[in-house]
Amino acid sequence: MIKYILLLSRQGKVRLAKWYIPLSQKEKTKIIRELTAIILSRRAKMCNIIEYKDSKIIYRRYASLFFITNIPNEDNELLTLEIVQRYVEQMDKAYGNVCELDIIFNFQTAYHILDELILDGVVQETSKREVLRRVATQNQLESADELNSVMT
């Protein structure tokens, strides 16, 4: 059970935030502030697992973005890293060589991919291809809508 996923830029800006537990805006802001402080100060040789309150933070840096997840203590840390890796791979494929700017300007796509990979904190699809196929289907549907609106 992942509790939340955050994408933080190196400057500490939130690029994506998905919360699987109900939190007030105040709590969210607090978590983001604390995690920004902790994670931006981490050094390369340190491990990607941080004990945070009663849970664990698993994070990984890809280029200028930190992918941060929070899991309960009993969850598999290595597997969570795997999930993050999976997410990044799929964004890479969907956007085509993804970079931070892509995610900024098309943040909804990042959310859609995430929604197909993870549902309510658990991995819903372990097949790499299936996730992208689903996102593609939805996108097609969207453009079909658009075409319809142009035609009418």
Added chain:
Amino acid sequence: MSLNPGEDVKSRLRPFGIVFEKSLRDLIKGIRAHKEPEAQSEFLLKAITECRQEVKSSDMDLKTMTILKLCYLEMYGFDMSWANFNVLEVMSSSKFQQKRVGYLAAGQAFRNEEDVLMLATNLLKKDLNSSSSVEVGVALSGISSVVNPTLARDVTDDIIKMLNHSKPYIRKKAVLALYKIFLQYPEALRTSFDRLCDKLDDEDDSVMAATVTVICELAKKAPKNFVNLAPRLHAILSTTKNNWVIIRLLKLFSSLAKIEPRLNSRLIPKILEIVETTGAMSLIYECINCIVVGEMLDDSNLDVAQICVDNLKPFFTATDPNLQYVGLLTLNKIATIQPHIISEQSKVIIGCLVHPDLSIRKQALDLLEYVVSEDNLEQAVSILINELLPNNTANSSNEIVLDDDFKVSIINRILDSCVFRNYTNISDFDWFISVLSDLIKISAEYNLHEIGPRLGIEFRNVLVKIPSIRSAIINDCLVDLVQDELVVSNLLGCMPEILWAIGEYSTMINDPNSLLFNLSDTFQNGIVSGDDAFEETGEYDKTLVILIPTLVKILNAYANGNSNYMWNYQEKQKVMAQLTRIIDFLNKTSVSKNFNVQERSIEFLEFLKLLKEAMEELSDDSLQSPLLLSQVLPSLFNSWELNPIAKDVQKAIAVPDELDLDAEIYPVDGSYSDPEDGYLKYRNPEYYNAASDSDISDSENEFTAYSNPLLGIQGNGVDNDGMYHDDVDELIMEDDTEAREKRRLKRLERQKNDPFYLKSEDEVNVSVSKDSFIEMDSDNDIKASTKKITSSKTVGKSKTKKVKKAKPVVLAEEVLFSGSGSVTGSANDLSAIPEGSKTKKKTKKNILKIDASGLENFDLNGSLEPEFSPQLEKEIGYVVEDVPDNTITNNNDQGELVVVSKKKKKSKKKSGDEDGTKKKKKTKTDAEGNVIEVKRKSKKKVVKIQ
């Protein structure tokens, strides 16, 4: 960059003025253009205001775009719940593109919001039943992220229907969404449990994987409902090749194995087989974790534990810090079950103590206790102390700054490993003493208040347990420490114990004169300044309580310590000077607001005044010191050597049956009916720490809670109170001297054969035993209680033990067994236990913990959603009581909704009848009787008797 076909269409439409997403781009570009924080926040506020206008527009495209913009702004911390109803509008759009944005926004913004979800219910139901599988999928995802109890109840049936949808994509989502429904609406579990389990056999792998995931999560809360599924799950484990599913299954099995140990014989071979065959580190890790967390390790399968450790080795010896971390983490879990098999890994673990990552360091630190031995203790400790030293951070810029909590835990771990099993690992006590004093100085330097008491206690323990180095410690170390202003002001917490030790062994002090001089001086300043911080914590008063008797003890040592000195005028003047100083000091403390301090001060003050009078009366050329100084003063302190006593031993002394503590024994009119009891009754209130005078066991609790844990009473200086009692006795019983004398002789007669009493000289009354816990039962009732304990005569002379040839004698703690009147063991019986006792304690703890989670029964909404308002909580607090063990469907008594409070659940847990493992452990404990009972509470004080 061609993102998707939609993007192409849009770009082709742009020349025609259809600029669908321009405004979102503008917003993002605008934010990026305003780099200055002030300008940016201004821009953001303006954007929000615009959004508030735009969202009201009737143009759905614009509305959708605004909602999307709000989603973006939400990441900057702007709350968007005010737009919830607009989000709902967008969600209900017929265009998928808009619907999708609506659902995205709903997932971000809705948080169990009753009103908006009520309105959304119909829409969600409609989407769930849509003909387009994509829409159904979006709706299912949406529901699982926004669902609340009411909504859960309303959509349960629709979602259960989806379990048989023709498309696996929908079935998979429905299964996962059901989990969230169960959390919010546990009642749904009754009706759909079987249908959910059927999905384990779904032809599509992803549906099966989702089902395993859901069952795994459910089983964490109430494993017993899923034990019956074990064979099916095991079959899946054997056939599937999907590592994700295997990991989930292992998680699930670790929950099940905890309550059904019979699974172990089937599981362990299978798990070990997976470990052998797989190459995935995360899977190996999960396998070992499953064995450890599932409590499959015990004394019977050491080989399995060994295999686990062997397979973990690539983890903690790896260069990847993540593997190192999880390796050490798991090693820590194994260590609590099988501590000894860790010791081989000492090199790696000690190496990790200086790892650049603090989490790894912390794990290694936790393991330290298990891996230190006589050979590597000094190395490990010196590494750690080096880390603590401030200059270390200066010379390497890469070094991490340790926070205070971490420093405290380092110090605690150093002490833990040093005192482990009664100093087994220490070969050189001079080294240990220097470590201790280094630690005190470091702690004082960093102002680490909280570690003070622990350091004091360790110092005292060493002094009490190792007679041969007492003199050296006191003169080389302690005497300096108590005069070190930095230590006194920053680490006052260690002072009571150190002062007590100095007082107790005051005869060994080389220069009591100057120490006395400085002590009263140092602490006098403290009283005068009346630091508020100290007053609040009461630390200063605690110190004073010990300091007062200590001063008198040192005075005693000073005046009587040297046996072959000649009493002369100079001596008299010197003693007089000190006496006057102490009296001055006590005069000040006697008006303290603290009861204990006042009491201590006054009782000694009176005695010292008498002493002073006696000295003044003495002619200057007398060659004999006054009797009060040469006889009475030493008799207060020197009559009895204190031995280390295991914690809680006092509790083992039973209250004699014939002792009626409620009977009135000393009526106010002064004529007591039963003189024997009257004596006792009168004594009891004098105990400073005893809250109630009527119950001995109560007052014992008081003692242990208040005083230092190891030595119980002695540490508090209660040993001095004999004098007080006797003064009082003298007063009340004057008129009854004859009867009293008779009683006294009777008592003496009885005590003659009592091992707990001094084979007394003539003055029994003055030299009341120092072992106050005997005192508690003493005099009139000692007979009864001693009868019960005499069979285990461990109290009395301490048993000294040679640990190693080179080592000084380390006194073992005295233990005494007797529970509710019956003797259940003796010291020899115990010797078999201590090695493992620590482990036992931990396993026991684990079991309790599991029990707590298992007890959540069907209250699936328990701890997961802490954010509910109380009202919501009440609504979802429908707890299914009395669910039969394995069949939930049987009980359809939906009318009976019981709101069970947390407390009730807890109490139910305690009676925990269904937990077989717990029961088993419990009987194990019982068989060993009180021994464990005594030991369980005192982790640090686990006794080592070899």
